[in-house]
Amino acid sequence: MQKILRITILFLLVQQLFSACGEEEIELELEGSTTRLVVDGLVTTDTMAHKVRLSLSGDYFHNQSLPGVSGAQVSLSDGLASIDLQELAEEPGTYTTPSNYYGKPDHWYTLRISGVDAAGIDPREIFEAQSFIAPLVTPDSIAMEYDRFWELWKILLYCQDPAEVENYYLFHTYLNEKLITDRYAKVSIIDDEFFNGNYANGVWIADLDTREEDQRPKAGDVIKVACYMIDHNYFKFIEAAQIETTPRAPLFSGAPANVPGNISNGALGIFSAASVSRISTVFEP
Template structure:
């Protein structure tokens, strides 16, 4: 039965991410990757230029980035132009942090900066020149705490597919609060699920307040050269507790990407983010937890 379901993976609609019982199907669709910091190039009519904001703040101690660009014509082959000379700040209800533009359009915190669970963060942007009729933009996001992963495990299914499949599972006590998660996978310390359309996001409807004992969060298909695992490879699972708004945003972006014909389709419909004054994009905050394991011999 499981093997039959596995073979039907390409018929699964992207919106079924909401159903935990169909997690294997979803993750088998999400196993090719390019870049976690993937820029979402949104191209519109020439007559209407809008600000595009990509920013995130996690509990990792690191330089966090806010990237500012503008929309371009659908047929413009050039990369979206960066927005330079803006004043970008983060406010946590008490202190204001100024970000530094380190290269055109990239605004960074200091490398020792980190988000604090339980705080509500406001991103404020003041442009040197108006875009779309506005000079000031803002967004808010609450940083929810995440339950630490106990461990992760791996199981090989030799009868799945032509060469078998590795099943990656996590073990964690999920709190009774309503939470939304993004799972990212690393192979040998390099991010494997990089592009937004390959992320796995889920709510906790089916495991709220209980111990998740071996919940599947990823698959590695051994008939795909990019997913082949060898004994001794390190696999890391990162679980991010994201906001409901960001969860819905990711699902909508994934639906737009999966439904677009790259050769004959028109520009994708705009997905509403949390940036004010009609800007495109999202400012997200999240606590994260990671656990690693070593790929065993089959």
């Protein structure tokens, strides 16, 4: 809801402003940075080979793909048992669990990385991160509603929010099995501040923006929403990543800041564990 309000405010005020305003690319010289390990890992309640990507950070105008980190030891523990992840031969720097692995709700997961062999990183350093899988929340249904003004199809959620606990939701949207929310800025995250413990009776959680060519549903198309229950760290990470990957209007933004992660010893990125359920609807305009 806060997001929706912010968009409204931004739209109303900035729309007037930007009509008088221009933009252009400029040349800037930026300072360099030290190399750090970057972790990007997600374990869910799905049964599959879950991936953890290790890479290195680079200078801001590096302008090339940043290299993966090969040959590290990566292990994952659910508090009872620990497994080692295997590096994919075809994708150096990407490590996976066995394909029959799945996360269990109400468990803490610990990711442990050692033996990182890269310039600028001490090979004796051990990097760790923890994440908790929140209990599954299964939506009852979703519905579509067109908003003429915004020119988008809103996706409305019907679902009982568990009381007593703070829940963090992340929604991925698919149109005919094609992932629409492929960037942080497109992912929808909400907390239950405004409907904690209530029945979410048609809450606007995501949308298809019909101004984008790949987001115009036709009759019979399948719209699917994957509902992830995530922990607070991941929620904060995405919230910050959304701010840092969209243009900022100085009128409304605070000073930029580093996206907060949960990896120890100065590594960047996030390791997250989440429960996931899916619901779909057939589009009828």
